[in-house]
Amino acid sequence: MNEETFNMATRKFLKKVGVTSQREIEKAVNKAISEGKLSGNETVKAKVTLELPELNETVEIDGAIELE
Template identity: 40%
Template sequence: MSDEFNMSMRKFLKQVGVTSQQKIEEAMREKGESETAGKTYRARMVLTVEGLDVEHVVEGMIEGRS
């Protein structure tokens, strides 16, 4: 794969990671530490790439702040 491809993919994945973390942290703050402490949240991320017929699902758990 080309350097241009690799750089564009890394840039996209970094943006996904950073913005996703920001959204989750924001939601946790809005909910409040007392409501999220000790709770576990099911998370699901769906990646689609138009024109490549790609749909990739990642599921996991996020622990509330303690």
């Protein structure tokens, strides 16, 4: 295994995950606020599931996002 290639590929994947996740979170929160489901000062729970199918590995990451 080439450590440098692996490191760069992992970073590229994580950047894609981060950008996409942020966009989707912002979209969902803005929609919920516009529909009156959120007032904009809550803390929203978040959960990400990372799957590596070929390795039969699944990791769940829980967190919270403060809106104010």
